[in-house]
Amino acid sequence: MAEWLVEDGIGEERAILVEQSAIVAARIVWDEPWRAGAVVEARLGARIPGTRRAVVRLPDGSEALGEGFDPKLTEGQAVLVRVTRCAIAEKGRTKLPQVRPAAPGEAPRPALSLREELAGGPYPVRCVPVHGRAFAEAGWDDLVVEALTGEVAFAGGSLVISPTPAMTLIDVDGPPPLPALALAAVPAIAAALRRFDLGGSVGIDFPSLAEKAQRRTVDEALAEALAAAGWQGERTGMNGFGFVQLVSRLERPSLIARFARAPAAAAARRLLRLAERVAEPGTLLLTAHPAARRAMRAEWEAELARRTGRRIQWHEDAGLALGATFAQAIAA
Numbered sequence: 001m002a003e004w005l006v007e008d009g010i011g012e013e014r015a016i017l018v019e020q021s022a023i024v025a026a027r028i029v030w031d032e033p034w035r036a037g038a039v040v041e042a043r044l045g046a047r048i049p050g051t052r053r054a055v056v057r058l059p060d061g062s063e064a065l066g067e068g069f070d071p072k073l074t075e076g077q078a079v080l081v082r083v084t085r086c087a088i089a090e091k092g093r094t095k096l097p098q099v100r101p102a103a104p105g106e107a108p109r110p111a112l113s114l115r116e117e118l119a120g121g122p123y124p125v126r127c128v129p130v131h132g133r134a135f136a137e138a139g140w141d142d143l144v145v146e147a148l149t150g151e152v153a154f155a156g157g158s159l160v161i162s163p164t165p166a167m168t169l170i171d172v173d174g175p176p177p178l179p180a181l182a183l184a185a186v187p188a189i190a191a192a193l194r195r196f197d198l199g200g201s202v203g204i205d206f207p208s209l210a211e212k213a214q215r216r217t218v219d220e221a222l223a224e225a226l227a228a229a230g231w232q233g234e235r236t237g238m239n240g241f242g243f244v245q246l247v248s249r250l251e252r253p254s255l256i257a258r259f260a261r262a263p264a265a266a267a268a269r270r271l272l273r274l275a276e277r278v279a280e281p282g283t284l285l286l287t288a289h290p291a292a293r294r295a296m297r298a299e300w301e302a303e304l305a306r307r308t309g310r311r312i313q314w315h316e317d318a319g320l321a322l323g324a325t326f327a328q329a330i331a332a
Contacts, residue, residue, distance in 0.1 A: 004118045004125040005134050010272040010303045013114040017123060017194075018138045025194040026143060027114060028255055030265075034058060034097045035111035036251040038083040042066075042099070044073055056081060056099060064097040080106065088253050089261040090165045130276045144270065147196055147255040148263075148323050154188035157181050161192065163257040167201035167245075178207040179214045182242070183221055190225035193246075200250030206242035219244075264295035267322050271296070275304055275312075275327035282329035284308060287315045289322045 002019035017025035029035070045055035045063065053067045056079065066081060073079065081099035088095040118125045128134040146152050152159040157174020170192070172185040189204060209215050215238040222244065223235070233248030259266045271292060275284050284304070288296075293316050305312055311332065 002123050004121075004123050005138070006115050006118065006125060006127045007130050007135060007273075008115075008127065009130055009269065010276070010307070011297070011300045012269045012272075014135075015114055015118055015125075016135060016138055016140060016143075018134075021138060023138050023140065023143055023195060024191070025197070026255060027118070027197055028258060029114045029252075030258065030269075032086040032252075033060060033062070034064065034083050035086045036083050037117070038111040039102050039106050039109050040081060040083070041108055042079055042081050044069065044075055044077045044079050046075065058097075062097075064099045066099045066101075068100045070101075080108065082106065083111065085251050086253075088250075088257070090163075091261070093165075130273060131279070143195060143255075147259050148266070150256055150260070152188060152192055154184060156184040159185065159188055159192060161196065161198075161256050163254070163260050167203045168198055168254065168256070170202060170204045172204070172206050172242075174207075179209055179217070182206045182209060182214075182218045186218065186221045186225050189222070190229045190231065193226075193231055194229055196255045197252070198254045198256070199248050199252075202246040202248075204244040204246065206238060206244065208240070208242040209238070215240075215242075262295075263322050264289075264291040267292040267325055268295040268297075268300070270323065271325035271327060272300060272304055274325060276307060278308075278327050278329050280329035283311045283313055283332045285313050285315060285328050285330045287317060287320070287326040287328075289320045289324070290316045290318055291322060292325055 002017055002024065004015050004017050006013065006015045011031060013029040015027045016023045040059055042056040042058050045057055047054045052069050052071065054069050056064050056066045058064055069079065080102040082102045083097055083099050085098040087097045115125060115127065150161040152161065157172060160171040160173060162169045170189060172182065174181045185206065192198065206218060209218065219237050226235070231248065233246055236245045238244050267288065271286055271288055275286060278284060293314060301312060
């Protein structure tokens, strides 16, 4: 039976759903101040005329976009809201969190931790130590590489997954025959949605198929694969240019969006995980690109020293790729 494995990392909670020794789904939580599920008292800000939408001010002074507010509510009035989507960073901007009025009888509360949220689902949840082998044996390192590059290979071709302000785009690439390539990509696409926690609007650029019967065959295969993966949302049929759009609930950034929009922060968190796994005795030497060093928060480094009981030294190398971080033990 499938099982969620959870690691409590520094600056990051991460979870993988493992089935038959392979990762079929993954989730990452960073330290977003307002995550989906939190219920907080906010102040109503500017109303959007003619709608039930408004800007609200959260307890820390930040803003969120809200909808579903009673038109009788006035600016400055206290409102209890539920966060439905956390802030999502995009190129050059950040989409504000989204909120709705809380249900009657709800009380203020923080968002559930990743472990608590998963525990309410259909699969058992088990916490594992960061220095253990469970994540590595399931293929965590390969998943991280795919998320960093956005490239996923499958038999007969590859997917290139790119986050954009409008949607996440999945490009299907490979040699002809094109109908066979499109069909071979279907299971890889359905798997990628779960493995990278892809939600919201997703556009799939299949190769263009001239015949309607070929497009219908791909549509049917995609519908079956999505249903088997438990995906829930709306889907368009393939148009004459090979484009299909999926739309599902969006509560948080995907793994690919996180890594693409905050690569230095992702590299710093990856380095922390590597450092916690060093088994040899001695001082921890952390080697990274200067941008990854700058993204390392002082409290993360202090927590690493506390967890490992070691002194920490740094070596910055501007010639390294951002994701090429290393941790090793050296003589004090």
